[in-house]
Amino acid sequence: MSKLHDLHPISPAGNAAEGSTPQGTVQVSAEPHLQIALPPRWTCVEVRSVLPGGSSQPLLAIVEDGEHNAHRIVLKLRQPEMKSRGDHNFEGTSLACELVCSILARALGIEVPDYGIVELDQQVIEEVRERRLAEVLKRNIGPQFGCLFLDGAAEGPPARADSTEMNDALEDVAVFDASVINGDRQERKPNLLRWKGKVVAIDHALAVPVHQLPLLEEGHPYFFEPSNIREHCSYTPLRLQKRPFSRLHTQWRSGFTDEQWVQVRNSIPSSWERNPGDLDKILAFLRDRHLRSPRVSSGLCEVMQ
Incomplete structure (x- = not known):
């Protein structure tokens, strides 16, 4: 196995230098549309341990990229062993949500760890000594979701952001979560x-829950409830700042091309769908979500002020 590389800085959205990170080439569209970074394929060469925290019990693993550079990653499985019976996971659809939200967040300028599709094979599983973990891995041969492990990262936002840049980043995360209905980023x-002076968004497995819900009337908006906003991790540092919660929507309204949405859809492995039609519901919801941006912003303003 090649030497384990030090973690690279997170690539700025739409500004990754080719070869500087394991993320892969940024797909650039003509202005004024946004840029997307499609996921590279990584090969898992070692599964080390179960990481603390996380209801789906993510794993610390080593992968190699297309140039045989090794990287430490957080590995999310298609069929994980949940920590407790009441925890939610939607198998392949949860991995698709992880990937799509990572692509979208990065395109919009939100920091996320470099992400990729990880191929897990039988040979790696045979080297795992812990029997219970090996059994879980055996039912997950094939493509999984992975993102870089950020060594030295601290959990949670600051109690009070000490810079305009930090406040702006927290605002963008709040707007993003309200837009994709991610109620899993709570205080x-x-x-x-x-990490390194930035806030980094992780774990989007339960975002975009439209695939879980029965079909309602056409055009149902699915907005964050006030309770979701008060429970969000940005509520304490941002409340009473009278922020407009519109910065991110200015970016989002630039939009994605039809070709980009097709690229995103085609990048998702076929096994990442728990029920037929889940992915179509998720992508249709996100394609039109920018049309709801005024209501998303006003809902955040009403609760945060």
């Missing part, structure tokens, strides 16, 4: 890291 479980 008690922030799924937000502080």
